[in-house]
Amino acid sequence: MDGDRVAAVPEPTAAPTFHRAVIALSGHPNGTRLIQLVAEAGKPHKAELVGVHVVEVDWSMPLDADLSGRSEEIQQVLDLAETTAEHVGIKLEPVLLQARDVGAALVDEAVEREADLLVVGLAYRTKFGGDFAIGRTIPYVLKNAPCAVWVVREPIQEENA
Amino acid sequence: MIGGRRPLQGRKPADRRVRVERPHSPYFRYTGRNQLVAKAAANQPRTAVGRWWAGVRKVAIGRPLASEEEAGERLSKKKALAIFSSDAISSSAYATQEIIRVLATAGVAALVWSVPVSIAIAVLLAVVSTSYRQVCRAYPSGGGAYAVAKENLSQMAGLVAAAALLIDYVMTVAVSTASAIGQIVSVVPELDPVKIEIAVVVIFLMTVANLRGLRESGNIFAIPTYAFVFLALLMVAIGLFHIATGQAHPIDTPNADVLTGGELSIFLLLKAFAGGSVALTGVEAIANGVPAFQKPEAKNAANTMTAMAVLLAVLFIGITIISRAYQILPTVGDIPTTVSLVAATSFGKDTVLFVLFQASTALILFLAANTSFNAFPRLGAILAVDGFMPRQFAYRGDRLAYSWGIVLLAAVAAFLIWLFKGNVTALIPLYSVGVFVCFTLSQIGMVRHWRKVRDAGWAWRAVLNGFGAALTAVVLVVVVSVKFVDGAYLVVILIPVLVAMMLFIRRQYDASRRELAVRMDLVFTNPRREERVVIPIPGVNRAVIQAVNVSRSISDDVRAVFITEDPEDAEGLRDRWETQLPGVPLVVVESPYRALTGPLEAYLDVLDAAWPPDKPSPITFVVLPEYVARRWWERILYNQSVKRLRSALLGRPHTVVVNVPYRREDPSLFERTPVGEAGPLPPDNGPPPAEPPAAAGPPAA
Numbered sequence: 127m128d129g130d131r132v133a134a135v136p137e138p139t140a141a142p143t144f145h146r147a148v149i150a151l152s153g154h155p156n157g158t159r160l161i162q163l164v165a166e167a168g169k170p171h172k173a174e175l176v177g178v179h180v181v182e183v184d185w186s187m188p189l190d191a192d193l194s195g196r197s198e199e200i201q202q203v204l205d206l207a208e209t210t211a212e213h214v215g216i217k218l219e220p221v222l223l224q225a226r227d228v229g230a231a232l233v234d235e236a237v238e239r240e241a242d243l244l245v246v247g248l249a250y251r252t253k254f255g256g257d258f259a260i261g262r263t264i265p266y267v268l269k270n271a272p273c274a275v276w277v278v279r280e281p282i283q284e285e286n287a
Numbered sequence: 288m289i290g291g292r293r294p295l296q297g298r299k300p301a302d303r304r305v306r307v308e309r310p311h312s313p314y315f316r317y318t319g320r321n322q323l324v325a326k327a328a329a330n331q332p333r334t335a336v337g338r339w340w341a342g343v344r345k346v347a348i349g350r351p352l353a354s355e356e357e358a359g360e361r362l363s364k365k366k367a368l369a370i371f372s373s374d375a376i377s378s379s380a381y382a383t384q385e386i387i388r389v390l391a392t393a394g395v396a397a398l399v400w401s402v403p404v405s406i407a408i409a410v411l412l413a414v415v416s417t418s419y420r421q422v423c424r425a426y427p428s429g430g431g432a433y434a435v436a437k438e439n440l441s442q443m444a445g446l447v448a449a450a451a452l453l454i455d456y457v458m459t460v461a462v463s464t465a466s467a468i469g470q471i472v473s474v475v476p477e478l479d480p481v482k483i484e485i486a487v488v489v490i491f492l493m494t495v496a497n498l499r500g501l502r503e504s505g506n507i508f509a510i511p512t513y514a515f516v517f518l519a520l521l522m523v524a525i526g527l528f529h530i531a532t533g534q535a536h537p538i539d540t541p542n543a544d545v546l547t548g549g550e551l552s553i554f555l556l557l558k559a560f561a562g563g564s565v566a567l568t569g570v571e572a573i574a575n576g577v578p579a580f581q582k583p584e585a586k587n588a589a590n591t592m593t594a595m596a597v598l599l600a601v602l603f604i605g606i607t608i609i610s611r612a613y614q615i616l617p618t619v620g621d622i623p624t625t626v627s628l629v630a631a632t633s634f635g636k637d638t639v640l641f642v643l644f645q646a647s648t649a650l651i652l653f654l655a656a657n658t659s660f661n662a663f664p665r666l667g668a669i670l671a672v673d674g675f676m677p678r679q680f681a682y683r684g685d686r687l688a689y690s691w692g693i694v695l696l697a698a699v700a701a702f703l704i705w706l707f708k709g710n711v712t713a714l715i716p717l718y719s720v721g722v723f724v725c726f727t728l729s730q731i732g733m734v735r736h737w738r739k740v741r742d743a744g745w746a747w748r749a750v751l752n753g754f755g756a757a758l759t760a761v762v763l764v765v766v767v768s769v770k771f772v773d774g775a776y777l778v779v780i781l782i783p784v785l786v787a788m789m790l791f792i793r794r795q796y797d798a799s800r801r802e803l804a805v806r807m808d809l810v811f812t813n814p815r816r817e818e819r820v821v822i823p824i825p826g827v828n829r830a831v832i833q834a835v836n837v838s839r840s841i842s843d844d845v846r847a848v849f850i851t852e853d854p855e856d857a858e859g860l861r862d863r864w865e866t867q868l869p870g871v872p873l874v875v876v877e878s879p880y881r882a883l884t885g886p887l888e889a890y891l892d893v894l895d896a897a898w899p900p901d902k903p904s905p906i907t908f909v910v911l912p913e914y915v916a917r918r919w920w921e922r923i924l925y926n927q928s929v930k931r932l933r934s935a936l937l938g939r940p941h942t943v944v945v946n947v948p949y950r951r952e953d954p955s956l957f958e959r960t961p962v963g964e965a966g967p968l969p970p971d972n973g974p975p976p977a978e979p980p981a982a983a984g985p986p987a988a
Contacts, residue, residue: 180304181307189294189303189304189305190292190294190305198317198320198321201309201311201317202317202318202319204309204312205312205316205317205318206318208316209316220309220312221306222306222307222309223304223305223306223307224292224304224305224307225297225302225303225304225305226301226302226303226304227302230297230298230299230302230304231297231302231304233298234295234297234298234302234304235304237298238295
């Protein structure tokens, strides 16, 4: 029995495989590293990547409000993600969403696309002595996503370590 | 650029989300604020003919490449030797032939001088290559003769070098291709009658390969070059062994050319020297390509230069010694070639090694020709950027190749081969002149360079380059004088012509730049000049209505002009015009001489003359209604008057010609607009006629 249990555990160094990954794009500079990581992990299996940027719409505005005032910055986030994946040699489909809640939109998109991986980044906040602000999106995704979830933490800068 | 929105249901009722369409996404990519990069899809043609042509090009030259896909390979010395030396080393395949062709005119006994002449040329090669080692060190970014002469001497010297280089590159293609075909015909004499056709086909194939973006890299160059070097060294070794062991005896040269009229003299020896000096062509290639070497670039390039010179000298002298020992004579039309006869004596006729050697000789000569397909367009692009050649030469095609330069080079080289019937000896006199002009200017430029920089060892470096310059200048004079009547005069004429042409182009660009220049200290606000619109019309039709609507958006001062030879026609039109287009005055110009453009221009002159002299002249927009043809042949039927008017008005001061195209595919505007009191459509309001009914009729439709 013990032997069977050991055999079922994957090799600790082997990257888990996936076929379709939804990547949350927040616009944080760490995003490029995140995409590179997922793209390189998915390339050997010809995985499909979907980069999702969610614009959170306040309840005071209609959900389909034209938030084009920020559009160029948003488009740039998605286009940069597409370019980064292309440089690795894998295609990424950029998707722009407007939703009331970022976490719910990410999970719903992953469900609709039958993704087997959802990737979110966790940025390091240098203010107030440095901290990882986990916020409410990551806990929501961890609790509700039906697929595997990767939380990719930004490396702590040396001077803050 | 946010487009439509598509609502999507979430797993919970409150979790709705909206997917926002991104219309720019297939065509562009944002890289900054108001900054877009076009994707391949933005480059796709939109018409059926355009798509068909793009398909043909894709099959012929491959898919378009983005600028970032350009390969930036650094070359090792071994690879660089193969890539940059094919032109120089391949010269050994025909240099000996040029010496013995001259000496044989003074009888077989004169051939004894072929070896001393080849040794003299090898000494010249040593001097030139040592001088060019200095160029490698001084110009790690690439020291072409044009760059060196322009920077250190003058713009004119640079242009002379550039003109000589352009001729040199064209001649490299012509001579190398002709010689390569000569090697093939030496093995398969049945191909002799079609050798020009074969040469043209080969140049065409090289053109296509280079338009596809063939790079001077990898094994494509290394294998044939090293195969030739190995087999040629083996051939020389066997030949020398035969001579040393007394096995070399004079042979009967097949197809020998009986040459007479010469007399052994200093002039004849100089002429033989000038003929053989073609061996030096291509020596400068390494100095031009220093940036392509691995680090330390300059040192590696200089060492590769020495290795190339040694190889070339060994092969050249070796082939000449063997040809002398076997008393090989020149042949009619250079078939079989001297080097093939030398190979036959060493390897044996019709042996595998002989055929392999001939194949590798042909291949290295093709590769030598191909080096010009990289160098000529690159020089053309540099000259275009400097304003000395049309700007098209600096544009890179779908495959990152300078397409204009490639096509021009191929066309001129193929023409020369056809003109000189593929005869290498006939082409050679045009070849050497340009090469030695470049050598001389480059070396003189280097002397000036060392005097300017004065770094460690500058004095001896300057002396070395000065000696090289003096020697190559003497050779240049010799080459020009002894080959002048054989064809060198063409180059002597062509270089000044090319320089004059380049100066003329530069002057034109300078003039247009001055005319278009904008002062840095000026700030441009909204123009204060008044605007008015004149619409020449052929009647009332949808194209005209659309033109009037566009005109109303330009200015309030809009008037239509109807030029006709029939006053009754005009009256009928006026009634209808005032009913259907109120507020837009119609001016009828009767034209009893049935002219169209003349009366319109005269009317515009009158309008200008009537403008108050104390006010600045207004901008006159001449709006031309145009009917867009669906098919190519329909273009013959429509808009001929529009074309005439447009060309007549193009140079008119204070006048802007605006074309307003009407497309049959979009009649929605007219379907929604009520006809008004007029009831049903009048009989002449159908599709616009091809040309106005009257011969003098106005434009559009």
